Amino acid sequence: MCRWLAYSGSPIILDELLFKPEHSLIEQSRFARLGAETTNGDGYGLGLYEDGTDIPPTVVRSTTPAWSDLNLRELAGHFRSRLFFAHVRASTGSAVQQTNCHPFRYGRWLWMHNGSIADFSRLKRDLVFAVDPELYPAILGSTDSEVMFFLALTFGLRDDPPAAVKRMVGFVERIGRLHGVEHPVQMTIATSDGERLWSFRYSSVGRSRSLFYSTEVRSLRQLHPEVFAQEQLSDDARLVVSEPLRDLPGAWNEVPESTYIVIEHGTHETHPFRPTPPS
Structure with missing residues (x-):
């Protein structure tokens, strides 16, 4: 499906994480070891928060495979960020176009996703109709991932991210099962407001994509x-x-199944994740 990374800390040159590790995200775009697909060549995206500013994050997206994009290598060698997202895409059926590349942005918020909504084309109408009408014009692409983002915004992402994502997943599962889709949601998600970073690992079937x-x-x-x-x-x-960048004992910790993690100022907390069904 996709591979991604999210960084939080003091400002760092992107190249240090995107290209230099032996199993970097760029290497994973060609040779993923833990993904549903080995190759993630349907584009890439970056979302960068600038230090000491309240402006929305910069987003750069391209449909070029990450491993062959000279612009990405140039940017990664010069851009520095204290909190950034990076994503390499393997489409699950939606078009290969810039507006479908992650991360997605709304105001100060970034969102990226690995996974899918099963039978999305059957569920899409009901899901999109639940998006707040004031938010709907900001949907630019055609992916299930972006619809999940705008549903989470509709359900209160800007006020309480864990509660909003729980409501979003509960709603998608309810709609999926009304349409006969037994296991609608497969996801690892990262979202941020530029200060804190939340990451979620969950699937309706209980066998979620890898996350560390x-x-x-x-x-x-x-x-x-x-x-x-x-x-x-x-x-x-x-x-x-999505996958460790280096094979080093003790360097990585797997996020447990049905769990979310919150990172702020170098500390982290883990919490169980259970969807909230619609009332």
Whole structure:
């Protein structure tokens, strides 16, 4: 389906994470090891928050495969961000076009997704009709991922992200089952307002796509000084990834099934995730 990473910490050059690790996200665009597909060549996207500003994040998206895009390599070598999203796409059926590439943006909010809504074409009308009419004009593409984002916004993402995502998933599952779709939702999701980062791992069938978060940097320097002694990662740096970027014991922690994680200022919390059915 897709591979993604989300970074939070002191500002870092994107190249340090997108290209340099031996199993970087760019390498995963060609040779994913834990994804539903090996190749994720239907485009890529970046969402970058600038340090010390309240302006909306910058979003760069392209339908070019990430591994062959010279503009991406140029940008990654010069852009620096304290919180950023990166995504490489494998379409689950929607068109390969820029507006379908992740991350999606609304105001200060970013959203990216790996997974799918099963039989989305059958459910799409009912799902889209539930989006707040004031939000609807901001939907630019045709993916299930973007509809999930705008449903979450409709259900209160800007006020209480976990509650909104629970309501969104509960609603999608209700609509899916009304249409005879037994297991409608498959998702790992990242969303942020530029200050905190939330990541969710859930599927209706209970076998979700892979998701990991990094061990704190001070511990990494003790565990693997040969790698991290000279790294530019700050002590408060944290990563959430579809797949580990390096094969290092103790460096990565799997997000448990049906769980969400909150990262803020270098600390993290994990919580159980259970959808909220519509009342």
